[in-house]
Every structure is written in structure tokens, then in C-alpha cells.
Amino acid sequence: MENRKAGKRMRLLKTYAPLYLLTIPGLLYLLINNYLPMLGLVIAFKDVNFSKGILGSDWIGFKNFEYLFKTSDAYVITRNTILYNSAFIVLNLIVAVGVAILLNEIRSKLMARFYQSVVLLPYLISMVIVSYLGYAVLSMDTGFLNKTVLPLFGMDEIAWYNEPKYWPYILTFIHTWKGAGFLCVVYLAAIIGIDQEYYEAATLDGASKRQQIRSITLPLIAPVITMMTLLAIGRIFYSDFGLFYQVPMDSGSLFNATNVIDTYVYRGLMQLGDIGMSSAAGMYQSLVGFVLVLLSNYVVRKFNRENALF
Amino acid sequence: MNASKKWLALLLIVCLSVLAACSSNNSSSGGSSASSPSAGSQPSSGESGEAYELNVAFPIFGAVPSNMPEVEKAISDIAKEKIGATVKLTPISIGAWSQQSNLMLTSNEKVDLIYVSGTSFTGMVSKGQLLALDDLLGEHGPDIVATFDPEFLKATAINGKTYAVPSNKEMAVDYGLSILKRYIDKYKIDPTSIKTLDDLDGLFKTIKDGESDLPAILVPQSAGISFLASHRWFDPLGDSIGVLPDFGGGLTVANLYESSEYAAFVKKMREWYQAGYIMKDSATNKDNGNALILAGKGIARLSNLKPGYERQTSLEYQEPATVISLTQAYATTSSVASVNWGIPYSAKNPEKSMRFLNLMYGDTEIINLFDWGIEGKDYVKKSENIIAYPEGVDATTVAYNLNLGWMFGNQLKSYIFEGEDPDLWKKMAEYNANAVRSPALGFSFDASPVKTEYAAVTNVINQYALPLETGSVDPDKILPEFIAKLKSSGIEKIIAEKQKQLDEWKRQNG
Amino acid sequence: MNHNREARAWQWGGHTVLLIYSAACILPFLLLFASSFTDDKVIMQSGYSFFPEKFSLDAYRYLWNESTDILRSYGITILITVAGTAFSLAMTSMLGYPISRRDLPYRHPLAFYVFFTMLFNGGLVPTYFVYTQVFDLKNTLAALLIPGLLLNGFNVLLMRTFFMTTIPPAILESAKIDGAGEIRIFYKIVLPLSLPILATIGLFQGIAYWNDWFNGLIYITNPKLFSLQNILNRIMLDIQFLSTDPALSAQASGSMDLPTASFRMAIVVIGVVPILLAYPFFQKYFVKGIAIGAVKG
Structure with missing residues (x-):
């Protein structure tokens, strides 16, 4: 019995050995680049002192984590981080899938290529530059809105960088504008990969475009959508630092609307420069994301095992 | 289930072995740095034989000047003759400075002398990144000690130990x-x-x-x-x-x-x-x-x-x-210790580091190489201590344009640019001496x-x-x-x- | 008839939406482009504008003065981008394909091994320690190529999902029956069928390498090894630094030349234009029906 089993295992291994061989460089790289440095997470529980060495430093339990919770801002930063990211996930999904489907429908090759290049443009510009562009529009003294648009409607100047109430919309807009192009290309690649025969058959059966999209395109790119969404959920406690730090120009008056975990950590540790506390923040963010992903993946598995990530 | 357990086990083994490697690596380098002060104090490693290369790291506010290698060489030549060490300058763009310097110190890279900003000073001391300098100062830093009003030099002391040396420039504001x-x-x-x-x-x-x-x-x-x-x-x-x-x-x-x-x-x-x-x-x-x-x-x-x-x-x-x-004009710990030099805990040869630092306060030639570059090329002398740009060169075209006199040691020994008050450094010394001193001058908060x-x-x-x-x-x-x-x-x-x-x-x- | 009208409606609607969307993407970019040709004082006085009140080539002239550094950094960036993208595509597909195979034992744990790396990371200090102390990469070209960028779990999973959904298992079966080995199948059948995803990931990786400044910031101190983005981003970081250390920036205000507004824009332009030029190359593979054609042929 044991022998047969071992024999079968040997055969299996032989069949699949070439495939496992293919994975080796990638797995090795992840080991070095990602898994090895994870050992450094012990720093989060240490009071690092270099004269004692990292491993020799004193253990201090969860003290490095305290500053994330023992502050009156804890609620604001957690709320902002989650709400923004949730909005981003939903909006990105709608916009990116929508644009990808439209792009796929465009018949003119030239225009299709033009659109495809253009949607990616915002993705190529760094957030610092986006912040300058935003400033060009929103500045008190010289901004396009205050100097050109608002006077047209006979409205008074608005101190954009002092008024938190506008910023949830501004940030959401900028994020979608900047990120949707990238996701759109991902979805487009998936849509392009769909076998054309499905559509040909559907057209013959007299299905309308809407029906085709609903019953062919969307189901077939569902795995990609699921994956992208799960990934976004996994990073729900992280936020785009540039978006929340650079774009509002680090303006204190806006913190209630713009302060997220990453910016809070950055500002809090600017002077202290404590690597224990910064790795504690990273660990907290990862852990929450990890739990959320496991949960959502579990839910996805319930509905459709194929679409689940693992 | 079984499969994933196996993977975890494998992963764990690999991780543990690496951890072991890391820790031994760590302790060995820690050990060598701990023993280095005693090694350094033995004269055998001194002037004879191969010159020790000192890595000096500091921030710059712009691009690296094209003439930097030449300046580095000129400084090295003097240092080699006087203290038996050569110098490698590591200028780092200020935007990258805090991250890169921190990483360099954290991973025990070879740095022998490092710029320490007033804002990060106490943090670096409490993290154990800087060496206490008192003994070294007494033995190898006579020019440094002579430069300062003792009260100013105490501005970089924590718990009675000096961890850095301030640049001598305006000490008050x-x-x-x-x-x-x-x-x-x-x-x-x-x-x-x-x-x-x-x-x-x-x-x-x-x-x-x-x-x-x-x-x-x-x-x-x-x-x-x-x-x-x-x-x-x-x-x-x-x-x-x-x-x-x-x-x-x-x-x-x-x-x-x-x-x-x-x-x-x-x-x-x-x-x-x-x-x-x-x-x-x-x-x-x-x-x-x-x-x-x-x-x-x-x-x-x-x-x-x-x-x-x-x-x-x-x-x-x-x-x-x-x-x-x-x-x-007020003199506080912040104004005195705003720009400092320290020796990293992991420095391999602190004695040489200190002796070179001493040159940065006592040796006019080295100070002016740092501050103004090569004579005849980056500046010409008009009189004893007045200089100007050479013919055909101006502030935008000069090959060495760091302009960081306030950073490199004793600015009061650097040449004065033509058009500037020739008595500038005299006035500066008076300004420093007459400034209102804070009763907490010398106190640093951890x-x-x-x-x-x-x-x-x-x-x-x-x-x-x-x-x-x-x-x-x-x-x-x-x-x-x-x-x-x-x-x-x-x-x-x-x-x-x-x-x-x-x-x-x-x-x-x- | 009905179908024709519907199709036309889709075309019209599609063009309208996409044109508006494109305008939103292009206009800011034009603004940036125009600003790089605007006189600095005008920008500071009246802000950025699509139509320069006062045309100026100062920013580009300044860049030209630094052309030896900039050209060298272009060279390094191109080298790293090409090599990095090639290695990265190879490794990503080699890892993505096996775990896409539904019959592969242990594929779920393997996928999890990949996925886990996307959620947890050890942080900067340990990563730096590994690459400088365990592997001596500081101040080498490899430091621009390897850390963080070479392979990321996201791309692997993207590739896996693509293989799973678009490569019909039947094709693999029939190839196997014809006597082809696994590796041969991978190169001769799977990869050619996957050009759209290879182009997508190639594009992403290309952009990631082109735009990367972080590795340079961390691992490179030798100015001879600076990549283009490295030079550009250092300038931006210098500005950010000012607000974090008021005492020092007061001290350094005389020594520090902050780049002017038009210069900041010009360096963005010279950084982005090459990507735009390279884009059509990737786009070539974004063609519908390529998969099906390959199978039939």
C-alpha cells in the first residue's frame, strides 16, 4: 500500500517536475525579496538600540503599537482610510470595467489605439506632479478655479486648501482619474483574451450588445475582477501616501478629511525616526488586510471556487 | 492541508537558517566595532603601512559638484601626510539624506564620520548610533577643544557625555x-x-x-x-x-x-x-x-x-x-548644535575619524578645500584671507559650488569672499560671545x-x-x-x- | 437592421464617453507641457497656463547644460528597463503558468505563497539589510534591477488568472498526446497564446522600471549610477525636505537652489515622453482575436 502510494507520488513528481522547475527562479526571488525581510518584523516588538544590535535590543511587547491607538486621531485616520479605500474600490471597478468594455467595442482601430494610450497618461505622472497640477487649479492666488471659473458664475473665491468639506470629492476624483487607466488596461487585456467565437455565436442568436456584455464579457472577466478587488481589499488599510500627503499640500486645515494611517505615521515619526514604531504600523496594516482578504476569499470560494484566489 | 503544512515547515527551516546567519553576521560586526576602539588606540595601526580610508558622509543641497573628485584627492593628500588616512567623501542629496544615512547606520555600513543634524541628534544617541567622544576629544581633538567656548561644546552632551561636535559658525540667532x-x-x-x-x-x-x-x-x-x-x-x-x-x-x-x-x-x-x-x-x-x-x-x-x-x-x-x-541674539542648544559631526558607533577606526575631524577645525587648508575648492581653479586669493572667483568664472559656472562653509568644521577659519565684510569672522566671534545664553543651553531632550x-x-x-x-x-x-x-x-x-x-x-x- | 442601429449607437456612445475621458487625461498633461515652456516668473505670478504669456526655453536650456549627466542617466534607465522587463516577464510567466494548471499538485499553497508576499513585507530596514549585507548590491546596477521590482505577486497572479481563463485545457491535452514535453508546451503553445497578457505585464513592468526612483534613492550614492528618475526625484525630495527641518533649511537657504516651476515640469516631460514613444510597441499585441488565430493556425 505504502509502496504503491510512493510509486504514484514518484510518477506524479516526474510528470510535474518540469513545471516545478519553472517555478524555482520566481519562488527563490520571493523568498529573498519578500520572505527573508519579514524576519525584520521582530523590530516592531523591540526598543531598537544599535549598540546592542537589532536582535539584542530589548523586547517591549506592544508598546510600539500604542501610538496608533492611544490618540484622539485614531478614529479619524481609521475612518478616512477605510472610507476612501472603499470608495476607490467601487469607483475604480465601475469606471475601469466600463471604459475597458467601451474600448473593446470601438471599431476604428486608430481611435481605439489613441484612447488606449491616452487613458494611461495619468498613471505615468508622479503624485508630486499631480499635486502641482492640482495646485494650478486650486491655489488661492493663482488657481484656475478662483481666477477664471468662479468669477464666471459670480462666486467668491474659495480657500480650497483650508476647506476640508471639498476634499473627499477632490481626492476621490484624482484617485480615479489617476488609477482607472491602469486597471482599465488590465481588464482590457482580459476582455481581448475572450474567445471571439462566443460573441459570434451570440450575435447569430440575436443577442443584443447589452446582453452579450452581461452574459459573456462580465462572467468571463469575473476572475480578474475578483482578483483585483481582493487585492484592493487586502490593501484597504494602506493608502496612497502621495495622494493624501502631496496633493492636499500637507495643509493642516484639511487633516480631518485627508489624514490617513500612512500620513499620520509619517508625520508622527518625522522627528522620532523610530523604526520600531514604523514597522509596527506596517504590521498592523498588513494584518488587518490579511484577515479581510482571508474572509473575502472565503466568501468568494463559497460562491465560485474557480474565482477564488487560493 | 498536509501540503501546506509541509510548505510552512520548509519555509520555517529556511527562515531559521537565515536568521542564524543574520544574527551571527550581526554579532560579528558588533563585536568588531566594540573592539575597534582598543585596536585604534594601538599606535601600530597608525601612520605606517597602508593609509586607512575614512568615509565621510554629509548632505548636499543640489547636484554633486563636478570638481568633487579633485577636492577629495587634495584633502586626502593632506590627511595622508598629517594623520595617515585618506578620505572618501560621500555627499548625499538632502532629500535622500535622512533615509540613506539612517539605513547606512542601521546596517553597519562603513561610515567613519557623519553629519548629524540638530533635529536628529538626540534620536541617534538614544538609538545608540553615535559613539561617545569625550576620550577621543581629549586625546586627538585639541584644535576642536580650543575652538569652542566650553559651554558651546557641552551643547552636544547627553548625560554628561559628548556625542557630537558642532560646526563653528554663528552659534546664536x-x-x-x-x-x-x-x-x-x-x-x-x-x-x-x-x-x-x-x-x-x-x-x-x-x-x-x-x-x-x-x-x-x-x-x-x-x-x-x-x-x-x-x-x-x-x-x-x-x-x-x-x-x-x-x-x-x-x-x-x-x-x-x-x-x-x-x-x-x-x-x-x-x-x-x-x-x-x-x-x-x-x-x-x-x-x-x-x-x-x-x-x-x-x-x-x-x-x-x-x-x-x-x-x-x-x-x-x-x-x-x-x-x-x-x-x-539668543544662543540655545538648538542654535549651537544645529549642525554637527559625529562618529558612528560602528566606525572601524574612531581614532582616525577624530583626528581627521580635528583637522576640520584646525587646518585652514582642509577647511578651505571643503568650503571653496581648489585654489586657482575654483577661487583665487586676493589677499591673505580674501578670495574671489578666477577670471571667466562666476557663481553659476564654478566647478565647486557647494557653499556649505557652515557645515565643514570651523567656518571662522575659512576665506572671506570679496565684497563681504573682511572682519566678518571677527564680528561673528563677538556675536557668539555676546549672545544671550539660554539657561538651558546644553540641555537636549530625549x-x-x-x-x-x-x-x-x-x-x-x-x-x-x-x-x-x-x-x-x-x-x-x-x-x-x-x-x-x-x-x-x-x-x-x-x-x-x-x-x-x-x-x-x-x-x-x- | 435593428442590429445595425444598435451597433451605431454603441459606436457613437462609446466615442462620446471616451473622448470626454481622454480629454480629462490629456488636458492636465498639455498644461504640464505648456508650463515647461513658460517663463518662471510668469508661472509664479499668475500660475500655470495652457498658453504661455511669455515663452521660454530656460528649463530645457538648463537641462541641456546638464546633458552629460542626463544622457548617462537615460542610458542607465534604458538598460535597466529593457533588461528588467525581459527578466521579469520570463520569471513571471514561468511562475504564473504552473500555478495556473488545475492539475498541478500543491498549486493552492504555491498560489498562497505568492499571494502572501503582497500583504506582508518586512519593511525597508530588513530589506536593505538583506540586499546590502547578505548580497552586496549597494552602488551596483543590480541594485536598480533586483530589489522589489523583478517579480511581484500581483503580476504572477494576473498571469495565472489569464492562463486559467483563456488557455483551453484541451489544447494542452492534445499537445501532450502529440508527445510534447511540458516545457515545450509552455514555450510553443502557451506563450504565443498569451501575447495580450505578456504585453500588458511587459508594459507595467516597463513603466515600473522606467519610473522607479526608490531603489536609486536607497541603494545608490554614486552619481555615476543615477537613473533618470533618480535625478528627477531627488530634486522633488529636496523640496519636501525643507518643510521637515526648518532650522536647517533656514541655514541652507543660501546654499540651496530650488528648481523652478518650469524646470520641474520640464523634467517630467523628458521623463514621460520616452514611455509614450514606446507605448505603440506594446499596443501592437493588444489585438483582438490573436489568441484564436494562433490556435487555428
Whole structure:
């Protein structure tokens, strides 16, 4: 019995050995680049002192984590981080899938290529530059809105960088504008990969475009959508630092609307420069994301095992 | 299940083996650095044989000058002859500095001498990144010791041990206004009649009324800096979280933001802002004050003054400037120890590091190589200590343009540029000697016992200080909110800790 | 008839939406481009504008003065981008394909091993320690190529999902029956069928390498090894630094030349234009029906 089993295992291994061989460089790289440095997470529980060495430093339990919770801002930063990211996930999904489907429908090759290049443009510009562009529009003294648009409607100047109430919309807009192009290309690649025969058959059966999209395109790119969404959920406690730090120009008056975990950590540790506390923040963010992903993946598995990530 | 368990096991084994490798690596390098001081003190490793290469790391504010290798070579030649060591300069762009220097120290890379900024000094000491220098200073740093008033050298001591050496430059600072001179002339203003911040009201009003086209008068000194940073009446005790409210001699730490002086200051800023004296975008500005003035966004800024400032500003404004001092010159730990040099804990040959540092305070040749580059190429001598650009070379084309005299050791021994006051360094020495000294001069605060509160309070200050101190928001509404939030974030705990450390410091320093 | 009208409606609607969307993407970019040709004082006085009040080539002239550094950094960036993208595509597909195979034993744990790396990371300090102390990469070209960028879990999973959904298992079966080995199948059948995803990931990796400044910031101190983005980003970081250390920036205000507004824009332009030029190369593979054609042929 044991022998047969071992024999079968040997055969299996032989069949699949070439495939496992293919994975080796990638797995090795992840080991070095990602898994090895994870050992450094012990720093989060240490009071690092270099004269004692990292491993020799004193253990201090969860003290490095305290500053994330023992502050009156804890609620604001957690709320902002989650709400923004949730909005981003939903909006990105709608916009990116929508644009990808439209792009796929465009018949003119030239225009299709033009659109495809253009949607990616915002993705190529760094957030610092986006912040300058935003400033060009929103500045008190010289901004396009205050100097050109608002006077047209006979409205008074608005101190954009002092008024938190506008910023949830501004940030959401900028994020979608900047990120949707990238996701759109991902979805487009998936849509392009769909076998054309499905559509040909559907057209013959007299299905309308809407029906085709609903019953062919969307189901077939569902795995990609699921994956992208799960990934976004996994990073729900992280936020785009540039978006929340650079774009509002680090303006204190806006913190209630713009302060997220990453910016809070950055500002809090600017002077202290404590690597224990910064790795504690990273660990907290990862852990929450990890739990959320496991949960959502579990839910996805319930509905459709194929679409689940693992 | 079985499969994943196996994977985990494998992973664990690999990780453990690496951990073992890492830790042995760590301990070995730690061991060698611990033993190095004794090795260094043996004369056998001295001048004879292969010269030791010192890696000197410091930040620069722009691109690496093209002539850097030549300067490095010239410094090395002198150092080799005098102390048997060569020098490798590692300039790092200031934007990358804090990250790169931190990583270099963290992973025990070879650095022998390192620039230490006043803001990161205590943090580096409490993290154990710097070597205590007292013995080395006594043995190998005679020129350093001779350079300083002992009270100034103590500014970089923590718990009685010196961990860094400040650069010798202006050790104090007075605060005032630097304004385009043509406006002072045009409105026939007598600069000597202006003595306080309140006196500026009249000046600003006259100019504003006369120049309706002017978008504003006052611009910030630089990106992200409030006007309070250039107008101080208190000793910030490092970080302005808990300050000495005046220089009268008392050692009671107080909350700056609750004080009536602070309230009056932000109220004044608000008045100015509403009267149109202050640039509207001050709180979100991303440009240098000089550039703003050159572009006509304003005509003046509050500034940190020192001897020779008028000429420096006139060069920056590209037209004559008038400088009006509004405070006395104060010497605090922050002003003395703003720019320092330290020896990393992991330095392999601290003795050589110290001996080279000593040259940076005593050897005129080395100082001027750092400050001005190669004679004949980057500058020519006009007289004993006056220099100028060589023919056909100017500030924009010179091959060595660091302009960091205030960083490299003893600036008071560097040459003076033509057009500058030839007695500048004499005046500087007097300025330093006559400055009002804070009773807490020499005290440095270690925030690590209260770091939880510190992170929270830093955030609150980031949120409120800049808008308030640039007049962008209404202090009647925002200041009470600010104070309340500071309290709920634990500022009182930080102040109590600071008081405790200050009392302890006082006890030690009598 | 009905179908024709519907199709036309889709075309019209599609063009309208996409044109508006494109405008939103292009206009800011044009603004940036125009600003790089605007006189600095004008920008500071009246802000950015599509139509320069005062045309100026100063920013580009300044860049030209630094052309030896800039050209060298272009060279390094191109080298790293090409090599990095090639290695990265190879490794990503080699890892993505096996775990896409539904019949592969242990494929779920393997996928999890990949996925886990996307959620947790050890942080900067340990990573730096590994690459400088365990592998001596500081101040080498490899430091621009390897850390963080070479392979990321996201791309692997993207590739896996693509293989799973678009490569019909039947094709693999029939190839196997014809006697082809696994590796041969991978190269001769799977990869050619996957050009759209290879082009997508190639594009992403290309952009990631082109735009990367972080590795340079961390691992490179030798100016001879600076990549283009490295030079550009250092300038931006210098500005950000100013607000973090008021005392030092007051001290350094005389020594520090902040780049002017038009210069900041010009360096963005010279950084982005090459990507735009390279884009059509990737786009070539974004063609519908390529998969099906390959199978039939």
C-alpha cells in the first residue's frame, strides 16, 4: 500500500517536475525579496538600540503599537482610510470595467489605439506632479478655479486648501482619474483574451450588445475582477501616501478629511525616526488586510471556487 | 492541508537558517566595532603601512559638484601626510539624506564620520548610533577643544557625555525682517525706528497703501515653514513641545501654544493676513522665499539673522536689501548644535575619524578645500584671507559650488569672499560671545520615554501650527481647538518628562 | 437592421464617453507641457497656463547644460528597463503558468505563497539589510534591477488568472498526446497564446522600471549610477525636505537652489515622453482575436 502510494507520488513528481522547475527562479526571488525581510518584523516588538544590535535590543511587547491607538486621531485616520479605500474600490471597478468594455467595442482601430494610450497618461505622472497640477487649479492666488471659473458664475473665491468639506470629492476624483487607466488596461487585456467565437455565436442568436456584455464579457472577466478587488481589499488599510500627503499640500486645515494611517505615521515619526514604531504600523496594516482578504476569499470560494484566489 | 503544512515547515527551516546567519553576521560586526576602539588606540595601526580610508558622509543641497573628485584627492593628500588616512567623501542629496544615512547606520555600513543634524541628534544617541567622544576629544581633538567656548561644546552632551561636535559658525540667532531696500527708501522709513514685531504694522500699512499692485508684502522663508520659525522669543528646547518661555533664568518648562505670547503672535499674523500683508498661499507654499520675492509675490520675509546677513540677502534678492533686527541674539542648544559631526558607533577606526575631524577645525587648508575648492581653479586669493572667483568664472559656472562653509568644521577659519565684510569672522566671534545664553543651553531632550504621546502631539502640531502661524485660519476659533487637542494627545506628559530631564540635567551641571 | 442601429449607437456612445475621458487625461498633461515652456516668473505670478504669456526655453536650456549627466542617466534607465522587463516577464510567466494548471499538485499553497508576499513585507530596514549585507548590491546596477521590482505577486497572479481563463485545457491535452514535453508546451503553445497578457505585464513592468526612483534613492550614492528618475526625484525630495527641518533649511537657504516651476515640469516631460514613444510597441499585441488565430493556425 505504502509502496504503491510512493510509486504514484514518484510518477506524479516526474510528470510535474518540469513545471516545478519553472517555478524555482520566481519562488527563490520571493523568498529573498519578500520572505527573508519579514524576519525584520521582530523590530516592531523591540526598543531598537544599535549598540546592542537589532536582535539584542530589548523586547517591549506592544508598546510600539500604542501610538496608533492611544490618540484622539485614531478614529479619524481609521475612518478616512477605510472610507476612501472603499470608495476607490467601487469607483475604480465601475469606471475601469466600463471604459475597458467601451474600448473593446470601438471599431476604428486608430481611435481605439489613441484612447488606449491616452487613458494611461495619468498613471505615468508622479503624485508630486499631480499635486502641482492640482495646485494650478486650486491655489488661492493663482488657481484656475478662483481666477477664471468662479468669477464666471459670480462666486467668491474659495480657500480650497483650508476647506476640508471639498476634499473627499477632490481626492476621490484624482484617485480615479489617476488609477482607472491602469486597471482599465488590465481588464482590457482580459476582455481581448475572450474567445471571439462566443460573441459570434451570440450575435447569430440575436443577442443584443447589452446582453452579450452581461452574459459573456462580465462572467468571463469575473476572475480578474475578483482578483483585483481582493487585492484592493487586502490593501484597504494602506493608502496612497502621495495622494493624501502631496496633493492636499500637507495643509493642516484639511487633516480631518485627508489624514490617513500612512500620513499620520509619517508625520508622527518625522522627528522620532523610530523604526520600531514604523514597522509596527506596517504590521498592523498588513494584518488587518490579511484577515479581510482571508474572509473575502472565503466568501468568494463559497460562491465560485474557480474565482477564488487560493 | 498536509501540503501546506509541509510548505510552512520548509519555509520555517529556511527562515531559521537565515536568521542564524543574520544574527551571527550581526554579532560579528558588533563585536568588531566594540573592539575597534582598543585596536585604534594601538599606535601600530597608525601612520605606517597602508593609509586607512575614512568615509565621510554629509548632505548636499543640489547636484554633486563636478570638481568633487579633485577636492577629495587634495584633502586626502593632506590627511595622508598629517594623520595617515585618506578620505572618501560621500555627499548625499538632502532629500535622500535622512533615509540613506539612517539605513547606512542601521546596517553597519562603513561610515567613519557623519553629519548629524540638530533635529536628529538626540534620536541617534538614544538609538545608540553615535559613539561617545569625550576620550577621543581629549586625546586627538585639541584644535576642536580650543575652538569652542566650553559651554558651546557641552551643547552636544547627553548625560554628561559628548556625542557630537558642532560646526563653528554663528552659534546664536536673532530674528528680524529682510526687505527690499527700494521700498524703505521710497517711503523714507527709518529702519532704526522699528524695534518690535508690532512696529512693523505701520511699515506694512504705508507700503500696502502706496503699492496697490503688490499682491502681498510678507512671504514665508521657505516651503512649509511658518513665520514663527523666524520669530522667536523663547527657547524651543529642541522641538517647541514644551519651551522655556523666556531667557530670564527660570527653568520651568511651559506649553508654548497655551501662552499669551503665542496667542498674540497668531492674532497678529491673522491681522496681517486679513490686511493682505501676508501671501495668501503661505501655508501651502512649495517655493523658496527668495524665489517668491524675485517673482514679485512679496517684498520681505521674516528671517533668522546673523552677521553678514544683509549682504547674503542682497545677493539672493539680486538687489539691495535692508535687514531689521527685532530681537536680541539668543544662543540655545538648538542654535549651537544645529549642525554637527559625529562618529558612528560602528566606525572601524574612531581614532582616525577624530583626528581627521580635528583637522576640520584646525587646518585652514582642509577647511578651505571643503568650503571653496581648489585654489586657482575654483577661487583665487586676493589677499591673505580674501578670495574671489578666477577670471571667466562666476557663481553659476564654478566647478565647486557647494557653499556649505557652515557645515565643514570651523567656518571662522575659512576665506572671506570679496565684497563681504573682511572682519566678518571677527564680528561673528563677538556675536557668539555676546549672545544671550539660554539657561538651558546644553540641555537636549530625549523623547523616547514618551514616544507614543510624541507621535500624537507631532501630528496635532502639524495639523494646526502652520495654518495658525501663517494667519490662514481664525485663531479665535482654531487656537482653543488646537490647545484642547494637544492636551488630549498627551502634551502634558511630554512636558512633565521634559521638566524631569531638565531638572536632572541641572543637577548634573550645577 | 435593428442590429445595425444598435451597433451605431454603441459606436457613437462609446466615442462620446471616451473622448470626454481622454480629454480629462490629456488636458492636465498639455498644461504640464505648456508650463515647461513658460517663463518662471510668469508661472509664479499668475500660475500655470495652457498658453504661455511669455515663452521660454530656460528649463530645457538648463537641462541641456546638464546633458552629460542626463544622457548617462537615460542610458542607465534604458538598460535597466529593457533588461528588467525581459527578466521579469520570463520569471513571471514561468511562475504564473504552473500555478495556473488545475492539475498541478500543491498549486493552492504555491498560489498562497505568492499571494502572501503582497500583504506582508518586512519593511525597508530588513530589506536593505538583506540586499546590502547578505548580497552586496549597494552602488551596483543590480541594485536598480533586483530589489522589489523583478517579480511581484500581483503580476504572477494576473498571469495565472489569464492562463486559467483563456488557455483551453484541451489544447494542452492534445499537445501532450502529440508527445510534447511540458516545457515545450509552455514555450510553443502557451506563450504565443498569451501575447495580450505578456504585453500588458511587459508594459507595467516597463513603466515600473522606467519610473522607479526608490531603489536609486536607497541603494545608490554614486552619481555615476543615477537613473533618470533618480535625478528627477531627488530634486522633488529636496523640496519636501525643507518643510521637515526648518532650522536647517533656514541655514541652507543660501546654499540651496530650488528648481523652478518650469524646470520641474520640464523634467517630467523628458521623463514621460520616452514611455509614450514606446507605448505603440506594446499596443501592437493588444489585438483582438490573436489568441484564436494562433490556435487555428
